[in-house]
Amino acid sequence: MTSPAFRSLSSRLPRSTTPLVRRLAIASLASQIVIVVTGGAVRLTASGLGCPEWPRCTPDSIVSTPEMGIHGVIEFGNRLLTFVLVLIAVAMLVSLWNLRKERRDLFRLAVALFAGIPVQAVIGGITVWTGLNPWIVGWHFLVSMALVVLATVLVNRSRLTTADSAVRLPQAAPRSMQHLLRAIAILTGITVVLGVIVTGSGPHAGDHGAARNNLDPELMTKLHAAPVYLLVLAVVVVVVLALRWAVAPRLRRALLLLAVVVLAQGAIGYAQHFLNLPVALVALHMLGASLLTAAAAHAVYVGVTRQPEPGTARRTREPAQQRR
Numbered sequence: 001m002t003s004p005a006f007r008s009l010s011s012r013l014p015r016s017t018t019p020l021v022r023r024l025a026i027a028s029l030a031s032q033i034v035i036v037v038t039g040g041a042v043r044l045t046a047s048g049l050g051c052p053e054w055p056r057c058t059p060d061s062i063v064s065t066p067e068m069g070i071h072g073v074i075e076f077g078n079r080l081l082t083f084v085l086v087l088i089a090v091a092m093l094v095s096l097w098n099l100r101k102e103r104r105d106l107f108r109l110a111v112a113l114f115a116g117i118p119v120q121a122v123i124g125g126i127t128v129w130t131g132l133n134p135w136i137v138g139w140h141f142l143v144s145m146a147l148v149v150l151a152t153v154l155v156n157r158s159r160l161t162t163a164d165s166a167v168r169l170p171q172a173a174p175r176s177m178q179h180l181l182r183a184i185a186i187l188t189g190i191t192v193v194l195g196v197i198v199t200g201s202g203p204h205a206g207d208h209g210a211a212r213n214n215l216d217p218e219l220m221t222k223l224h225a226a227p228v229y230l231l232v233l234a235v236v237v238v239v240v241l242a243l244r245w246a247v248a249p250r251l252r253r254a255l256l257l258l259a260v261v262v263l264a265q266g267a268i269g270y271a272q273h274f275l276n277l278p279v280a281l282v283a284l285h286m287l288g289a290s291l292l293t294a295a296a297a298h299a300v301y302v303g304v305t306r307q308p309e310p311g312t313a314r315r316t317r318e319p320a321q322q323r324r
Helices: 004-012 019-044 066-095 104-129 134-158 175-201 217-244 249-274 279-304
Strands: none
Touching: 019 066, 019 104, 019 134, 019 279, 066 104, 104 134, 134 175, 134 279, 175 217, 175 279, 217 249, 249 279
């Protein structure tokens, strides 16, 4: 039996996907992106070993000490952001408590995001223990990208009411466009993975004594560029089709957003390469990788999943999209 205090608290929690639930979903996505950017700041300021121990900052102190200087402050500050993610994740779970059965989709996503935080913390600890091994650092980033994808899906799912979530309408995109969207998802993943490998071969190691992956930076950059060209081409094609065909307005907006992010990220990538990787542009490129991952996940979700626009539960079942 539950206590009266717990029942009182439960009675105050949302019983539908309220604006609070949606705001917390957006906060979940934003916080996952922010910690990627701050983690990039740690690496780009050579503060990766500002706290040379884990989980403590030093063998004798949980927090950074004055002797560790600005590098210790930066690294410890990034660690503190983990607690912000925990607070948001817990708030998300609490807000969904009364919906955990009706909206298992949201609750499971929230649990996955919460579980991802300690996983990332452990990988971060291994990164410190291995002296910023570039392959471990790369896994740290890729797990963040996976969490960005989950948070993006959470934002999309939180827009549906409880009644909407049970309605399954035809996909927003015709089948031929769905193939392109799946190709975009794959190309985005390959681009991000190769970008991580390029980073591991470059100069920004996170510490002046940290090892690199010993791969040729120029060769890896060229390999990284190949899926980028294909990704840009696929996005241009799918946007042209979306403008010519009668697709759902939400899908058209998602594809236009993806196009803007892809082109901006490509421009930043070229600029940073030919300007010899200035810190500011590298930081923007890391932010762009997170935004690209989120934008691609959003576009693919909207175009491929069989879910309705918010509020369609009260409407009659719409006719199937014309197949092309």
